[in-house]
Amino acid sequence: MRVSIPTPLQSYTGRREVEAGGATLAEVLSDLDHQFPGIRFRMIDEQDRMRPHIRFFVNGGPVRDLAQPVGERDEIVIVHALSGG
Amino acid sequence: MSTNVPEAPLSTPGGMPKPAPPARGERLLVLVATRKGAWLFHGDRRREAWRIDGPHFLGHIIHHLVLDPRDGRTLLAAAKTGHLGPTIFSSTDLGRSWKEAARPPAFAKSPDGSGRAVDHTFWLTPCHADEPGVWYAGTSPQGLFRSEDGGDTWRPFSAINEDPQYRRWMGTVQDGTPDGPKLHSVIVDPRDPAHLYIAMSGGGVHESLDRGKGFAPLVQGLEVVEGFDVSDPTFHDPHCVRLCPSNPDRLYQQNHCGIYRLDRPGVQWVRIGARMPERVGDVGFPLVVHPRDADTLWVFPMDGQTVWPRTSPDGRPAAYVTRDGGESWQRLAKGLPQSQAWWTVKRQAMTADARDPIGLYLGTTSGELWMSRDEGAEWSCIARHLPEIYAVEVAEPAEDAEG
Numbered sequence: 001m002r003v004s005i006p007t008p009l010q011s012y013t014g015r016r017e018v019e020a021g022g023a024t025l026a027e028v029l030s031d032l033d034h035q036f037p038g039i040r041f042r043m044i045d046e047q048d049r050m051r052p053h054i055r056f057f058v059n060g061g062p063v064r065d066l067a068q069p070v071g072e073r074d075e076i077v078i079v080h081a082l083s084g085g
Numbered sequence: 086m087s088t089n090v091p092e093a094p095l096s097t098p099g100g101m102p103k104p105a106p107p108a109r110g111e112r113l114l115v116l117v118a119t120r121k122g123a124w125l126f127h128g129d130r131r132r133e134a135w136r137i138d139g140p141h142f143l144g145h146i147i148h149h150l151v152l153d154p155r156d157g158r159t160l161l162a163a164a165k166t167g168h169l170g171p172t173i174f175s176s177t178d179l180g181r182s183w184k185e186a187a188r189p190p191a192f193a194k195s196p197d198g199s200g201r202a203v204d205h206t207f208w209l210t211p212c213h214a215d216e217p218g219v220w221y222a223g224t225s226p227q228g229l230f231r232s233e234d235g236g237d238t239w240r241p242f243s244a245i246n247e248d249p250q251y252r253r254w255m256g257t258v259q260d261g262t263p264d265g266p267k268l269h270s271v272i273v274d275p276r277d278p279a280h281l282y283i284a285m286s287g288g289g290v291h292e293s294l295d296r297g298k299g300f301a302p303l304v305q306g307l308e309v310v311e312g313f314d315v316s317d318p319t320f321h322d323p324h325c326v327r328l329c330p331s332n333p334d335r336l337y338q339q340n341h342c343g344i345y346r347l348d349r350p351g352v353q354w355v356r357i358g359a360r361m362p363e364r365v366g367d368v369g370f371p372l373v374v375h376p377r378d379a380d381t382l383w384v385f386p387m388d389g390q391t392v393w394p395r396t397s398p399d400g401r402p403a404a405y406v407t408r409d410g411g412e413s414w415q416r417l418a419k420g421l422p423q424s425q426a427w428w429t430v431k432r433q434a435m436t437a438d439a440r441d442p443i444g445l446y447l448g449t450t451s452g453e454l455w456m457s458r459d460e461g462a463e464w465s466c467i468a469r470h471l472p473e474i475y476a477v478e479v480a481e482p483a484e485d486a487e488g
Binding site for chain 2 (some may be wrong): 042043052
């Protein structure tokens with residue numbers, strides 16, 4: 001599926017959009033980390049919590065649970081800094 | 086030589102390290118970590134001309150940037166951004182290229198996900214000279230981590246990270262410093278890599294005699310804020326602890342309440358800041374020890390009155406030095422602004438080289454880098470308009486190190 005990468009994380013991917021696979025958001029993030037080592041820990045802490053200011057949207061809707069199922073045709077957008085000016 | 090880095094002293098038959106001779110290398114490197122990135126200042130032998138290299142990691146919060154004194158070429162940077170999690174970068178070519186740690190410092194995962202998460206790595210200490218490639222890291226919230234591969238992979242080190250008693254002493258984010266409670270001042274005895282000291286803001290100073298398997302509080306003689314239990318480490322707020330390379334039995338501490346000295350094997354800290362001028366006081370953050378004279382110590386006082394402005398007292402910044410172990414203090418302000426200068430110096434942002442005479446370096450909260458080539462007698466500004474400076478280290482790179 002297509003994953004949109006925010007600018008602070010494009011140093012890992014080298015591009016704005018990448019392809020990743022998985023049946024849940026957690027699996028997609030694991031696949032991203034496999035492709036781009038280190039990227040997951042910048043978004044998800046060691047207790048598997050989303051870091052402050054990092055948000056995930058699947059097909060435009062916010063997702064707060066890493067166990068959220070996702071499908072091949074879904075579009076995932078990773079967003080940072082929704083808060084603040 | 087960085088003052089928080091254990092040097093490799095030459096042992097004498099009595100076990101007391103022989104003071105290291107003055108450094109004579111051609112190259113000097115000042116490492117500046119800021120709220121918005123890192124800068125490297127390459128100095129000449131006379132410490133007069135500086136080549137600026139930076140910014141590195143523009144926009145990243147760099148809490149500490151340290152060169153490994155054991156090889157003179159491995160550089161570690163503790164980094165995070167306002168939005169992304171913490172990590173460690175390393176370079177072996179003095180910043181031409183950087184490699185991210187495969188496993189940055191992270192607490193053990195708790196079964197229910199309620200455990201602590203590292204917000205940022207605050208402090209980096211190269212381990213003993215006999216343990217090449219080994220580093221310690223102190224984090225916010227308070228945690229102690231160790232790498233045995235030059236900073237590529239880090240693991241929780243010592244039971245204190247999860248120990249219930251230590252967790253109580255650490256308190257919560259509510260109890261810590263404004264940008265998070267910290268474990269800092271990780272010190273390795275240059276005579277014995279199993280002998281460690283750590284400090285926690287808050288949580289007190291602690292000692293380990295068994296390479297970190299166990300720690301014990303070392304807080305006797307220290308004061309705490311009035312009305313709290315002085316015997317409880319949770320109320321102790323050490324700002325900075327330094328060990329004297331020329332006499333590893335001597336420690337100095339700047340904490341929330343004053344400046345102290347401890348001579349081991351004694352366990353009773355003695356307040357030596359009481360002899361500072363009353364108008365200035367003895368609250369502050371950084372401490373700098375002389376690499377060859379355990380009686381010489383520099384401090385940089387801060388206004389800790391009322392609401393804790395954290396500025397230079399009266400807007401008149403000055404270092405103070407003692408040359409007699411704290412019996413007396415002299416003001417060192419020549420060259421520094423004489424009025425209306427409302428910056429101060431953070432705990433990691435003042436250091437010394439090992440030349441003769443000693444060079445002192447300090448970075449300000451207003452983004453200025455100052456130095457003195459004569460042990461503080463006169464100061465000059467190397468750089469202005471940098472971001473808020475969090476840490477300054479000075480190092481002697483290997484002669485063949487790239488960069």
